[in-house]
Amino acid sequence: MSTLRRPAGIAVGSWVRFRGQVRGVVAVATKTVTLTDSGGDPQVVTVAELIADADFAVVDSPVRMPLPAASLLETFPDRVVEKALWWEGHILEVLHGLPPDAGEDAVPRLEYGPDRSLTARQRANAAELTSLGHKVSASTVAHRRRRYQAEGVLGLADHRPVRKQNEFGSIDERIVTAMRQAIAQGVDSSTRNGAFVLWKTGEILKESADGQGVELPSERTLYRLLAKLTSGTHTFGTASNRRSKAHGATAPFGELPAFAPGEVMQIDSTPLDVLVLLDNGVTGRVELTAMIDVATRTLTAAVLRPSTKAVDASVLLARTVTPELMRPGWVGALKMSRSVLPHRRLLDLDERLAHAAARPVIVPEMIVCDHGKAFISRNFQSSCRFLQIDVQPTHKAAGFEKGHIESTLGSVATLFAQFLPGYTGRSADHRGRHLEREPLWSLLELQEYLDEWVVAKWQNRRHDGLRDPSHPGRMFTPNEKYATLVEICGYVPVALTGDDYVELLPADWRVVNDYGIRIKNRAYDSPELGPMRRRHSGVQAKRGLWEVHRDPYDVSRIWVRDHRGGSSWVQATWKHLNRAPMPFGDLAWNHVSHQLPGATETEIADAVADLLTRAHAGPEEADRPAKPAKASKRDRRVAARTKAAGPSTPAPRPEPTEPTAAEASDEPADDAEAEETLAEVIPLGLFDPREDPWRRT
Missing domain, CATH: 3.30.420.10 (Ribonuclease H-like superfamily/Ribonuclease H)
Known part of the structure; x- marks a missing residue:
């Protein structure tokens, strides 16, 4: 047999229209509803009778409160939780006539029956608790009932053990503001300790209009306040972390989405x-x-x-x-x-x-x-x-x-x-x-x-x-x-040629003279530079200069873009490469240039070669015969960094030159000439972009 269901919105405290009158709902049971009556006594009607009335309507229903934060009950002491649950059992019996642990066949007691008003139930509950030794008035029960309906079990708990305190206790808010300002002023400064921040806080209070007459608490209290305000700010940590934290994004952190290799x-x-x-x-x-x-x-x-x-x-x-x-x-x-x-x-x-x-x-x-x-x-x-x-x-x-x-x-x-x-x-x-x-x-x-x-x-x-x-x-x-x-x-291959590698090198703009190109007192020349000598490159923005690419870790050669010949590259070699076969970079060249102001190019090249030779030989033993002075620590460090930066890929042999008379003759030269004649020098490995630039040996 089907039964009528109680419509939503009818609850204790609601107002309904029934038989031409607006009545209040004082109790709701499974099949009955207790309504107020102008005659004085509450009237109990069945749900079917209430809904079947032609004039029935829900005039006003109390707004449903949000779900209580029941999880916060775990923050209370055990004795407080037990007391709240004890009160919940009594309040539920006041509201619904039955305690929460009642069986399925249980019926409300006479004083909590559906024919009794909410006020009568509250009086009955107060009398019952008083008889059990708990001195409680009906108004106290009514207050507990309203708190329970608004906040759930949390409303029945004693909040004094977990009462929220002021974040900074009894410290004057003006002191907190001044200390925040002192901390903020030190973001971009050097790292200082807490004593400076406390002193700066006092100075800020003296200079501010509303800080006059503020009495500072004890030093221990100020240090506790400082610890709270500087938590996570790196105020006393490294300056880089402090600046990054202070100047970082204030919005939630985001991240560029990357779903493919190389996308980010x-x-x-x-x-x-x-x-x-x-x-x-x-x-x-x-x-x-x-x-x-x-x-x-x-x-x-x-x-x-x-x-x-x-x-x-x-x-x-x-x-x-x-x-x-x-x-x-x-x-x-x-x-x-x-x-x-x-x-x-x-x-x-x-x-x-x-x-x-x-x-x-x-x-x-x-x-x-x-x-x-x-x-x-x-x-x-x-x-x-x-x-x-x-x-x-x-x-x-x-x-x-x-x-x-x-x-x-x-x-x-x-x-x-x-x-x-x-x-x-x-x-x-x-x-x-x-x-x-x-x-x-x-x-x-x-x-x-x-x-x-x-x-x-x-x-x-x-x-x-x-x-x-x-x-x-x-x-x-x-x-x-x-x-x-x-x-x-998918996969996207990129093949780089030797010209591509040259394009990746840093660029300078130079004039091509009769002797070639000069870069930092080094002259580079090549027969292929002939058509460019003393000519305008055609690049008006650079006043006719020619684009030169060079490797700062290898001063042995440069590459010149032929703007008038199809933008191809022309390789020019340092003239004195045979004097210093070991590749070295700008660091060694600048170091020797500062030691020999006004020296000629040949002298500088010989000095660099001698520096590298002495540094490579290391310190001399004291019991050995006197030899040229060893390199200083600065000389050895410059040479070491230059050598470490030099390229390790092999390079082609230099072009053969015309043999001298002594070399062409079958008779050996005399000893003096043999000592002065330089042996054939083969440069160390250099990068050649005309070969496969990615071949490793």
Whole structure:
């Protein structure tokens, strides 16, 4: 048999129209509703009778209160919770006639029956509690009932044990405001201690109009206030972290979505916490410049240099779009053909991957960088435009906007650098003693180890940021993530020629004279410069000068763009290359130039060659015969950094020259002439862009 259901909106406190009168609902049971009556006594009617009345309508229903925060009850002491639950049982019986633990067949007691009004029930409950030893009035029960209907069980609890206190206690708000101002003024200043902040707070109060007459609390109280206000601000930490925290974004952190390899990449440089043997006994730290792909966390390239230059960023960009070739001594397991990467399918698209190591080749679409000089330089910007790459600088002092590369550089320190001899730690407090006595690696050797570590360790290490969306418990390696995404997004090969590499080098503008081109007291010449001598290049914006590209780590040669001959490149060699066969850069040249002011070009070239020779020989023993003075510490350091920065790729032999009379004759020259005659000098390995620029030997 079907039964009528009580319509929603009828509850204790509601007003309904019934039989031509507006009546209040004082009690609601399963099948009956108790209404007020003008005659005085409440009237009990069935739900079916109430709804069937032709004049029935819900005139006004109390607004439903939001759900109470019942979870906050866990913050109260146990005795308070027990008392609140005790009160809840009595209030429920007042409201519904039955206690919460009543059985299914239980019926309300006479004093809580459906024919009794809410007021009568409250009086009955107060009398019952008083008889049990709890002195309670009917008004107290009514107050508890209203609190329960508004706040649930939480309204019945005693809030005194968990009463919220003022954030800063009884400290004057003007003192809090002044201390906040003192902390804010120190954001861009040098780091000071708490005593200065307290002193500055007092000065601000003296200068402010409303701070006159404010009595400062005890010093201990002020230090407690200072600890609360400086929490998480790095006020007494490093200045860089403090500025980054203060000037960072105030809106919720966002992240550029990256769903394809190369869609978003990040680049940065940092000092590597390792001492490197730059030359015989000369040690120093180097900088690590790296680029990471956000979508796959692939470390596409990592370069070690004594100091990061714009050309290093461009070389890093070139290595990113170039396969990492297998090196002699690397195990076969590091080959791309034996990795999870789809080598066979990629090889059909890019033949450069035939002998590649297991490191993906990723073409950047966007590079996020900071405002370092190497990354905002014209050379790096033009290189990105050449490869159609969008460069997105972060906000200043906002390192979190390129957090992926920041975290990666930190991981290199913990996963790689700390295992090397000469590890210095992240600060002077973490540095050991006598690190220079350890067997240190050279820069070139350390670069080789870093390249192998990236392929062997980093690309095969499971990354927390590469989780399967369907199965969050599973993590991918960078190679696995790349293999997954390349199936969806495809592969775009970029082949760079020798001319492309020259384009990545920094540019100068010079005039071509009869003797060639002069750059920092060095003269470069080539027979192919003949048509350019004393001629206007046609570039009006540069007053007819010719565009020259050069490698700052190799002063042996330059490349000149032939603006009138189809924009091809002409290579010019330094005239005195045979005097200093070892390649050296601007650092060594400028160092000797300052020591020999006004010296001729030949003298400077001989001095640089002698500096490198003496530095390479090392200090002389005291018991040996007297020899030319050894190089100073400054000379050895300059030579070491220059040697470390020199290129290691082989170069073609110099063109043969006409033999001298002594060489053409079968008779040997006399001893004096033999001592003065220079032996044939073969320059060390130099980069030749006309050959395959990516061939490694």
